[in-house]
Each structure stands twice: as structure tokens, then as C-alpha cells.
Amino acid sequence: MSDITQSGPVLAADGTPLKRSLARALRMQKLRALMLIAPLLLFILVTFILPVADMLFRSVENRIVQDTLPQTVEALADWDPASGQLPEEAVFAAMAADLQIAAREKTHTKVAKRLNYENPGVSSVFRKSGRKVSKWNLAADGPFREKLIEIDDGWGDVELWRTIKTYSGSVTSGYFLNAVDMQLGAEGPEIRPENERIYNTMLIRTMRMSLIITFSCILLGYPVAWILANLPARKANLLLILVLLPFWTSLLVRTSAWKILLQQQGVINDTLVWIGLVDDANRLVLINNELGTIIAMTHILLPFMILPMYSVMQTINPSYLRAAKSLGATDWTAFWRVYFPQTVPGIGAGSILVFILAVGYYITPALVGGTKGTFISNLIAYHISTSGNWGLGAALGAILLAVVLLLYWVYDKVVGIDNVKLG
Amino acid sequence: MTNYGEPALADASNVDAFVEFERVQKSYDGENLVVKDLNLTMPKGEFLTMLGPSGSGKTTCLMMLAGFETATHGDIRLDGTSINNIPPHKRGIGMVFQNYALFPHMTIAENLSFPLEVRKMGKSEREEKVKRALDMVEMGAFGGRRPAQLSGGQQQRIALARALVFEPELVLMDEPLGALDKQLREKMQFEITHLAHRLGITVVYVTHDQTEALTMSDRVAVFDDGRIQQIAPPDQLYESPENSFVAQFIGENNTLEGTIKEIKGDRALVQLDDGELIDCKPVNVSRPGERTRVSIRPERVEYNKSRLREGVHTLKAEVLEFIYMGDIFRTRLRVAGNDEFIIKTRNAPDQVRLQPGQQIEIGWLPEDCRALDA
Numbered sequence: 001m002s003d004i005t006q007s008g009p010v011l012a013a014d015g016t017p018l019k020r021s022l023a024r025a026l027r028m029q030k031l032r033a034l035m036l037i038a039p040l041l042l043f044i045l046v047t048f049i050l051p052v053a054d055m056l057f058r059s060v061e062n063r064i065v066q067d068t069l070p071q072t073v074e075a076l077a078d079w080d081p082a083s084g085q086l087p088e089e090a091v092f093a094a095m096a097a098d099l100q101i102a103a104r105e106k107t108h109t110k111v112a113k114r115l116n117y118e119n120p121g122v123s124s125v126f127r128k129s130g131r132k133v134s135k136w137n138l139a140a141d142g143p144f145r146e147k148l149i150e151i152d153d154g155w156g157d158v159e160l161w162r163t164i165k166t167y168s169g170s171v172t173s174g175y176f177l178n179a180v181d182m183q184l185g186a187e188g189p190e191i192r193p194e195n196e197r198i199y200n201t202m203l204i205r206t207m208r209m210s211l212i213i214t215f216s217c218i219l220l221g222y223p224v225a226w227i228l229a230n231l232p233a234r235k236a237n238l239l240l241i242l243v244l245l246p247f248w249t250s251l252l253v254r255t256s257a258w259k260i261l262l263q264q265q266g267v268i269n270d271t272l273v274w275i276g277l278v279d280d281a282n283r284l285v286l287i288n289n290e291l292g293t294i295i296a297m298t299h300i301l302l303p304f305m306i307l308p309m310y311s312v313m314q315t316i317n318p319s320y321l322r323a324a325k326s327l328g329a330t331d332w333t334a335f336w337r338v339y340f341p342q343t344v345p346g347i348g349a350g351s352i353l354v355f356i357l358a359v360g361y362y363i364t365p366a367l368v369g370g371t372k373g374t375f376i377s378n379l380i381a382y383h384i385s386t387s388g389n390w391g392l393g394a395a396l397g398a399i400l401l402a403v404v405l406l407l408y409w410v411y412d413k414v415v416g417i418d419n420v421k422l423g
Numbered sequence: 424m425t426n427y428g429e430p431a432l433a434d435a436s437n438v439d440a441f442v443e444f445e446r447v448q449k450s451y452d453g454e455n456l457v458v459k460d461l462n463l464t465m466p467k468g469e470f471l472t473m474l475g476p477s478g479s480g481k482t483t484c485l486m487m488l489a490g491f492e493t494a495t496h497g498d499i500r501l502d503g504t505s506i507n508n509i510p511p512h513k514r515g516i517g518m519v520f521q522n523y524a525l526f527p528h529m530t531i532a533e534n535l536s537f538p539l540e541v542r543k544m545g546k547s548e549r550e551e552k553v554k555r556a557l558d559m560v561e562m563g564a565f566g567g568r569r570p571a572q573l574s575g576g577q578q579q580r581i582a583l584a585r586a587l588v589f590e591p592e593l594v595l596m597d598e599p600l601g602a603l604d605k606q607l608r609e610k611m612q613f614e615i616t617h618l619a620h621r622l623g624i625t626v627v628y629v630t631h632d633q634t635e636a637l638t639m640s641d642r643v644a645v646f647d648d649g650r651i652q653q654i655a656p657p658d659q660l661y662e663s664p665e666n667s668f669v670a671q672f673i674g675e676n677n678t679l680e681g682t683i684k685e686i687k688g689d690r691a692l693v694q695l696d697d698g699e700l701i702d703c704k705p706v707n708v709s710r711p712g713e714r715t716r717v718s719i720r721p722e723r724v725e726y727n728k729s730r731l732r733e734g735v736h737t738l739k740a741e742v743l744e745f746i747y748m749g750d751i752f753r754t755r756l757r758v759a760g761n762d763e764f765i766i767k768t769r770n771a772p773d774q775v776r777l778q779p780g781q782q783i784e785i786g787w788l789p790e791d792c793r794a795l796d797a
Binding site for chain 2: 319325327341
């Protein structure tokens with residue numbers, strides 16, 4: 001028997017320290033628990049965590065310039081773009097040599113595409129030159145400065161060489177700057193010209209509309225959750241099925257249904273015209289704009305607001321309201337001072353869910369948003385699948401992730417994440 | 424005001440009526456009456472307990488008085504004014520709930536301050552009253568805590584203080600001690616009655632615990648089947664139940680079934696089903712030939728022949744079980760075919776301890792044996 005009054009670590013019956021003894025006893029249990037979750041863990045690692053990490057890495061990765069034009073990058077090291085002078089002959093010779101190899105391996109178009117993101121027009125210079133340079137004899141055909149400029153005037157532009165030099169590092173902040181409407185100019189980061197700005201507007205629009213959607217969900221969902229929580233169980237379950245019904249219908253079907261309802265020749269406009277509230281010539285524009293996105297997404301995300309609120313309200317004993325009234329509070333005071341504060345965790349949980357889902361929403365804004373009601377995720381999708389600029393898409397995604405995490409942190413500071421009940 | 428436990432209160436109807444129920448009925452579904460024709464008059468300062476099994480209508484009555492349920496028919500009056508159409512928050516009635524209903528998001532002081540705030544009382548006055556109320560229940564140091572940080576008994580005290588802090592004249596309590604353990608419950612029973620009498624408030628107390636009802640109340644209203652079966656001070660209720668429901672419900676009780684043979688004044692001769700004859704006091708039986716259920720308290724049964732009065736009928740009994748309970752002995756007998764006949768005797772030096780299988784003769788004073796409805 002171990003003596004309680006002894007000094008030093010407590011010993012088990014066989015003399016080993018109790019802590020080690022306990023750890024050994026629990027090891028089997030922990031191992032078994034780990035084995036149970038291992039398949040899911042592996043699945044998530046392969047299909048979710050690794051791809052996300054890869055995409056985040058792509059937002060700064062920039063090896064292509066270095067890998068394709070190694071001699072040029074080295075030769076450019078001594079050149080000062082601020083001088084306004086074209087680089088020396090050695091640089092052009094290095095470029096000709098790099099291009100020859102690149103053209104043979106057909107990688108010159110890739111580097112051209114990369115540089116074209118930063119300096120539109122570069123792509124055609126590279127494509128045009130690639131074919132011709134491959135026929136040159138590098139030892140005899142010099143000097144290359146004039147010959148390259150002869151193929152394309154672009155080689156005579158200092159800006160082109162500056163772009164190559166600026167983006168010759170193996171990591172770049174270019175994608176991220178691009179994602180916030182900035183670029184690397186001669187004197188470091190600078191704001192893009194007004195006609196090229198788009199991403200900040202999109203980000204702010206996404207945040208603003210997600211907030212509007214979240215508040216609409218609170219306003220519409222709160223009374224429903226209240227009724228659900230205060231009805232007898234049998235009726236409440238029936239109504240709950242109605243709330244959950246949208247979950248069992250395809251998202252595309254629901255969004256398309258909104259198209260039918262909201263379009264100018266749609267059900268709502270037809271009805272309003274028939275009643276006479278709206279003139280036939282001035283049918284309301286309810287779709288392909290912000291309003292359309294807000295209406296459709298509020299409807300789609302409403303269950304995510306109602307369910308957490310309902311589960312919180314269910315736990316609030318009706319005797320609290322009775323107590324408040326017996327103490328002299330009017331119906332409104334009893335609700336506002338006693339009932340509402342107790343439902344805040346539910347509102348918080350619902351708001352986080354709806355807001356985070358809304359910020360990343362893609363299908364619904366794409367279908368009913370037109371050009372004015374699309375979200376940042378639509379742009380990300382565009383860059384990933386259409387323009388092929390994965391780096392920019394990844395940077396936008398990373399910014400979105402960071403903003404959501406930041407908001408989550410702020411929320412935790414203000415409301416406290418412990419106050420959130422998801423059910 | 425503090426005619427504590429005096430029978431006079433039982434007859435105090437219409438004198439200084441403070442709370443009145445007149446022909447009150449309540450139905451939830453339009454088919455069944457939960458409360459059937461309730462008439463009740465309470466003077467100011469009385470501690471009245473509504474006692475009854477669950478579903479007997481006692482809580483519904485309390486809720487009607489508080490204003491959370493509306494009477495289907497009849498009139499409820501408070502201090503002479505009908506309150507049927509006054510919403511709960513204007514009735515000025517304090518209430519203690521079964522689960523205390525302390526607001527979990529407020530501190531104890533905020534909980535107590537709430538009824539004063541909604542009455543638009545000034546800050547300094549509020550603080551003073553809250554302090555006084557907390558001191559009254561000996562919880563002065565707990566103002567800054569949250570309800571979840573208190574034990575059940577402490578929450579109970581706070582709930583009581585909150586119901587009293589705005590100085591209502593009438594306080595309703597809905598099984599307030601139901602969630603406490605036995606020892607704490609007994610202590611709180613004591614404290615609540617003392618507080619009520621000291622402050623001179625009128626209390627309507629609902630419980631299904633008869634001990635609680637007997638020890639705390641000035642009067643007890645026994646509810647069953649939507650009606651008040653009997654309303655009387657505790658001692659009368661126990662010693663003179665007016666019908667067999669009350670006799671069964673309050674305290675331990677032995678019943679024997681039989682038929683009235685004859686009634687002479689306050690004596691009735693009852694023939695039990697196995698043919699034996701006993702003397703009783705007729706309560707709600709009127710004519711010979713009527714079926715009756717005879718009620719006798721276990722501690723009023725006598726088996727020591729020397730203590731039995733001359734000339735009364737005795738019954739043969741067989742001892743089935745002897746249970747030693749410390750302060751008393753509890754003996755189970757078979758009497759007139761009833762195997763559940765209990766007698767209780769004090770553990771005194773000269774007391775005989777009966778042995779199972781022993782044949783004895785038992786008897787009682789005719790006035791302790793009440794012939795009630797069958």
C-alpha cells in the first residue's frame with residue numbers, strides 16, 4: 001500500500017510511479033480510440049488538409065521564373081531598373097539561351113503566362129520570340145539585343161525587364177497584392193489603377209451581403225424558433241419537418257425555383273401586375289442583382305439559423321417568463337430582460353453558421369446573382385477553373401479564410417465562444 | 424393576524440375576506456373540468472396550504488390566482504376586487520416557483536432588483552431593499568453570485584427573497600421545497616412559516632406532501648377531483664376527517680368496511696363484513712343499512728385490556744408482524760379479514776411487545792372511530 005504521507009511521487013502497489021502506471025493503463029484505451037478515428041483522419045488528411053495546404057502554398061509559390069530563365073535571372077542581378085536603361089548585352093544573350101532551352105521543352109509559354117498576370121502583353125512577346133530564337137546559333141549569331149528587339153518591340157521596354165527581375169524570386173507576394181488590388185511597382189507595393197480594381201470591392205460586397213443575409217435569417221428565424229419551442233412536441237415535430245424540408249431538396253432545384261419566382265416574367269411579378277400593384281411596363285427587378293442573391297440565400301440558409309435557436313429555446317423553462325410577470329414585468333419587459341438574453345447563445349451559434357456558410361457561398365450567387373450579386377467565391381472559382389491563375393485564386397481563398405478566422409476571433413472576444421450552443 | 428393554528432380561523436369565512444374564490448370552474452379542453460365549483464375564503468395573514476394528489480386541481484387554482492390561467496367560470500377576488508381580467512404583472516402577487524426560476528443570466532442582486540426596477544424605483548432605494556431582503560434570508564454575502572453557483576437550499580432562499588422584496592401582501596408558493604433533501608426541507612419549512620408570520624403576509628402554499636401541509640399551515644385545503652374535500656386547521660383535519668378520502672390521504676389510517684346497523688345520536692353501531700360489531704361516531708352517514716368505511720388512526724387502537732373502556736365492542740386480531748422503529752413500535756394485524764391493519768405504540772418501559780402469531784383483542788374509544796362514506 002502506498003503511504004499518503006510519503007514524500008516524492010506517489011507509487012503504485014508494485015513500486016512504479018503512479019503516473020507511469022496510469023499512463024500504461026490508459027495507453028491501450030487511447031490506442032483503440034485512435035484506431036477508431038484513423039480512417040476518417042486519413043480521409044480528411046488526404047482529401048482536405050493536404051489540398052488546402054497545397055493551395056495556400058500556391059498563393060506564394062513562384063519558382064517558374066527561376067526554373068525557366070535561370071541564366072537571365074542571374075544576369076539581371078546587377079541591373080538597376082531605376083536607371084531607366086535597358087540591360088546589357090549579356091542579359092539579352094542569357095535570355096536567348098534560356099528561351100532556346102525553354103522553347104525546346106515548351107515551357108516558355110508557361111512562364112509567359114505567369115509574367116502576363118503582372119504585366120499584360122508579355123505573353124505575346126515570349127510566344128513570338130520562342131519559335132524564332134530556337135533556330136539561332138548561340139555562339140555565332142550575336143549580339144542578341146538588336147535581334148530580339150527586331151522580333152518584338154517588347155524586348156526594348158524597360159518595364160518588361162523590370163517585371164522579370166521583380167518576379168524572379170522563388171516566393172512572391174504578387175498574388176496576394178493582386179488579390180487586394182495592388183501590384184509591385186518600381187518603388188515597392190502600390191495600388192492598381194482605378195479601372196483595374198475589383199477584388200476589394202468583391203470582398204467588401206461579400207462581407208456586407210453575408211451580414212445582411214445573417215440579419216435577415218435572425219429576423220425571420222427567431223419567431224419560428226420561438227413557436228417551435230413553445231408548441232406541444234407533436235405539433236413542433238411536424239413544423240420542424242417543414243423547416244428541414246429544404247435540406248432534402250437539391251440546392252440547385254431550390255435556387256432554380258427562385259429564378260422562376262423572381263424573374264421579370266416570373267410568378268411574383270405576374271401576380272403583382274395582375275393585382276395591379278405594379279405596372280406591366282415597370283416590372284420589378286428581383287433577380288440577377290444583390291436583392292436576388294439575398295432573397296435566395298436567406299431562404300437557403302434559414303434552417304441553419306432556426307435549428308440552433310430552437311435547441312436553445314427548448315431548454316428555457318417557461319417558468320422564467322411567468323416569474324418575470326409575477327414580479328411585475330410587462331410581456332415586453334419579461335421577453336426583453338429575461339427571455340431574450342437567454343437565447344443569445346442560440347442566435348450566436350446560428351449567426352456564425354450562417355455567416356461563414358454565406359461568405360463562402362458559390363452556387364446560388366452564380367445562378368441568381370447576375371454581375372452585381374456575385375460573391376468573392378465566384379471569382380475564386382473563375383480563377384481556378386477558367387483563367388487558370390491558381391496562384392491568385394489561392395491568394396483570394398487564403399484572404400477569405402483569414403477574414404473568417406479574424407471575425408471568429410472578434411466574435412469570441414465580444415460574445416465569447418463558450419456562449420455558443422449548437423444543440 | 425397571527426391567530427396561528429387557532430380553530431377560529433376555520434370559521435372566518437366572509438370576515439375580512441382577502442382572497443376569495445367564488446364558484447370557480449376551470450376546463451382546458453372544454454370537456455373535462457379540472458376545477459369543479461371551487462369556493463374558498465381566506466382572511467388576511469393566513470397561511471393556507473392546498474394539499475392534494477397530482478391532478479387534483481390545486482396547482483391550477485394557484486395559477487388562476489397568479490393570473491397565468493383564466494377561470495372558465497366564476498369570480499376570483501383579491502381584497503374585494505375581482506382580478507379575473509387583471510394581467511399577472513399588475514396583480515402584485517409574489518410567487519415562488521417549484522424550480523425557483525431564478526434568472527440564470529443575472530446575479531443574485533440583479534434578480535432581487537428586477538421587480539423593483541420594473542416598478543421604476545430609484546437606484547439607492549433599490550439597493551437598500553435588496554440588501555434588506557438578502558439579510559432577511561441570511562444571504563447577505565451572496566449578492567454578486569450567479570444562481571448556478573448556489574446550492575439548492577440557497578437558491579430556495581433567494582427565490583423567497585425575490586418574491587418578498589417588492590412587499591406583496593399575498594405570496595404564492597408552488598411546491599417550493601420539492602427539490603430539497605429531507606433535512607433541508609424541514610429546516611426551510613420552519614423558516615418559511617416564521618418569516619410569513621413575522622411579515623404578516625398572506626400565503627397560499629401548494630404541496631403534495633401532507634407532513635409539510637400539517638406542520639406549516641394555519642389551514643389546509645385538501646383537494647381531490649377538482650374539489651376541496653375539506654378545509655380545516657391541521658389538527659381538525661387529522662383528528663376529524665369529514666370523508667374517507669381525507670381520512671386516507673392525511674396520515675396513516677386503518678379502514679374497515681361494513682354496514683350501519685343503527686344510529687343513536689353521536690353513536691353508530693356498525694356490522695363489519697365478517698359479522699362483528701363495533702361502535703363508531705357517524706360522520707357522513709345518515710341511515711341504517713348504508714355501506715360505510717370505518718376509519719381509525721393506528722395510535723388510537725388499544726390492545727391492553729385494562730385500558731379499554733367497559734362495555735365497548737372489541738375485535739379479535741392476529742399479530743402478523745412486529746416492526747421496531749426506535750421511538751415507536753409498529754405492529755401489523757389481521758382484523759376482520761384486513762391484513763393491513765396497523766397499530767402504533769410508544770416505546771415505553773411498560774409497553775408489551777407483541778409476537779407474530781399471537782391472538783389479541785383490540786378496541787378503541789367510539790369517538791376515535793369514524794364511520795365515513797364507503
